[in-house]
Amino acid sequence: MESELIKNEVLNILKNFDSFCRNNDIKYVLAYGTLIGAIRHKGFIPWDDDIDVVLLADDYNKLRKLTASNPFLDDKNRYKICFPGDDDYCFPYVKVIDTKYVVHVRNVADKYNIGLFIDVFKADNWPNNKINEFYQLQKGKFLRRINEICLRGNIEDNRYRILDILLKPVDLLFKCLGITSEKICVIMDNIASNNKPSNYVGCISEGTGWANEKFERSMYTDTVMVPFEDGMYPAPTAYDRYLRTFYGDYMKLPDPRDRVGHQHEIIQIKE
Numbered sequence: 001m002e003s004e005l006i007k008n009e010v011l012n013i014l015k016n017f018d019s020f021c022r023n024n025d026i027k028y029v030l031a032y033g034t035l036i037g038a039i040r041h042k043g044f045i046p047w048d049d050d051i052d053v054v055l056l057a058d059d060y061n062k063l064r065k066l067t068a069s070n071p072f073l074d075d076k077n078r079y080k081i082c083f084p085g086d087d088d089y090c091f092p093y094v095k096v097i098d099t100k101y102v103v104h105v106r107n108v109a110d111k112y113n114i115g116l117f118i119d120v121f122k123a124d125n126w127p128n129n130k131i132n133e134f135y136q137l138q139k140g141k142f143l144r145r146i147n148e149i150c151l152r153g154n155i156e157d158n159r160y161r162i163l164d165i166l167l168k169p170v171d172l173l174f175k176c177l178g179i180t181s182e183k184i185c186v187i188m189d190n191i192a193s194n195n196k197p198s199n200y201v202g203c204i205s206e207g208t209g210w211a212n213e214k215f216e217r218s219m220y221t222d223t224v225m226v227p228f229e230d231g232m233y234p235a236p237t238a239y240d241r242y243l244r245t246f247y248g249d250y251m252k253l254p255d256p257r258d259r260v261g262h263q264h265e266i267i268q269i270k271e
Contacts, residue, residue, distance in 0.1 A: 003049065006049045006116065006267070007044050007049045009098055009100075009101070009116050010049050010051055010098075010116055010117075010118060011044075011051075011229055011230075012079075012098070013051070013079055013096050013097070013098050013116065013117065013118045014051050014053075014118055014228075014233070015231065016073050016074050016079045016096070017053070017073060017079070017096050017118060017120070018231075018233060019073075020073040020074075021063075024062070024063075024066055026055065026059045026062055026063055026066075027055060027056070027059050027220070027221070027223070027234070028053045028054065028055040028059065028120070028234065029053065029054055029055075029220055029223055029234050029235050029236050030051075030052070030053055030226070030228065030233050030234065030235045031052045031053055031054040031121065031242075032050075032052040032246070033045055033048060033050050033052065034050060034051045034052045034053070034228070035052075035235055035236075035239055035242070035243060036243060036247065036250050037228070038226045038227065038228045038233070038235060039226065039235075039239060039243065039250070039251075040250065040251055042227045042228070042229075043227070043228055043229040044229065047260065048260075050119075051118040051119070052118070052119045052121065053118065053119070053120050053121070054120075054121045054122070054123050054203060054220060055120065055121075055122065055123065055220070056122075056123050056201060056217070056220050056221070057122055057123065057124050057125065057193070057201075060094070060120075060122040063081070063094075063120075064083055067081050071086075073096065077099075078098060078099055078100060079096055079097070079098060079099070080096070080097050080099050080115075081094060081095075081096050081097075081120075082094065082095050082096075082097060082114065083189075084182075084185035084186050084188065084189035084205075085182055085183075085185060085186040085189070086182070087182065088111045088112060088182075089112070089114070089181075089182065089185070090108070090112040090147065090150070090151040090181040090182070090185065091185060092140075092143075092144070092147065092184070092185040092188035092189055092205055092206050092207060093119060093120065093121050093122065093189070093203075093205060093206045094119070094120035094121075094122070095114065095117040095118065095119055095120065096117060096118050096120060097114045097115035097116065097117045098115040098116040098117070099115050100115065100269060101115040101116045101267050101268065101269060102114070102115060102267070102268045103115060103116060103117075103267050104154075104267075104268075106154065106156045106157065107152055107153070107154060107155055107156060107157060107160055108151055108152065108153060108154065109151060109152065109153025109154065110153060110154060111153075112151055112153075112181070116267070121203045121206060122189075122203065122205055123201040123202055123203050123213075123215075123220055124191075124192035124193065124195060124201060124202065124203075124204050124205065125192060125195035125196065125197055125198040125200075125201055126192075126195065126198050126200035126201055126202050126204075126214050127192070127195055127204075128195070128196055128198060132195075133211065133214075136191050136192055136204055137204065137209045137210075137211060138209065139191055140188060140191055140204055140205065140206070140207035140208070140209060141207050141208070141209040142207075143184055143187060143188050143191075143207055144188070144206075144207030144208075146179070146184055147181050147184045147185065147188070147207075149167055149170060149171075149174070150174065150179065150180060150181035150184060151181045152164065152167075188205050188206070188207055189205050190205075191204055191205050192204040192205060198217075199216060199217055200214050200215065200216060200217065201214075201215065201216075201217050201219075201220065202214045202215060212245050212246065215242065215245075218238075219236050219238060219242060220236065222236065222237040222238070223235060223236060223237060224236075224237045224239075226239070
């Protein structure tokens with residue numbers, strides 16, 4: 001599938017998500033590489049088709065409640081929102097998918113294949129001390145590794161073939177204990193759900209283990225509209241500080257060898 005077509009379809013997912021959020025007073029911001037693209041390129045990073053957004057836990061919970069009975073964001077039932085714990089869904093964060101397509105990903109079991117997507121991350125209340133911070137970040141990293149064991153399949157990379165064989169006894173153990181990717185993702189999603197209200201928030205549940213995810217709550221509440229392709233979307237007013245925290249001099253183009261995007265393996269169009 002051609003890169004430009006993928007970008008157009010992914011952009012349509014964002015447009016539908018944005019429309020749903022506007023209609024239901026749900027606040028979010030462009031984040032990570034998508035925000036770099038918006039600021040540096042006024043749209044997608046040329047070699048990538050990724051879209052990431054972040055919302056606060058209250059808006060996340062509101063989004064979940066509003067889509068509990070109907071997960072589709074549009075009247076034609078094309079754009080579907082997936083939450084951790086949904087059947088045959090193996091991610092500890094939300095994705096909005098285009099159900100017209102099926103994307104096959106290397107080293108992931110077929111039952112977890114989903115459509116083209118955008119990622120929706122949750123910024124939880126940040127732990128109130130360094131001990132809790134360390135524990136929650138490390139717990140997320142550990143569970144992420146467990147999840148990688150649960151979701152694997154269709155092993156294509158040679159470096160994983162031997163590891164896949166060695167993990168067969170672990171698969172049996174997990175099966176006996178009832179450990180599944182869906183259950184792991186629910187645990188990850190709730191890692192920080194009981195944290196006390198705080199002026200600081202961050203994306204903890206996806207299991208990256210990055211302490212620099214911690215920002216003042218105002219990072220996600222004080223917003224400015226920025227251009228992205230043919231539309232305007234919310235971004236943190238302090239986007240420069242946000243991006244420099246993660247990427248340093250984000251306005252400098254990376255080495256050509258590092259300009260690598262999602263590289264979708266196979267995309268099928270559903271009849």
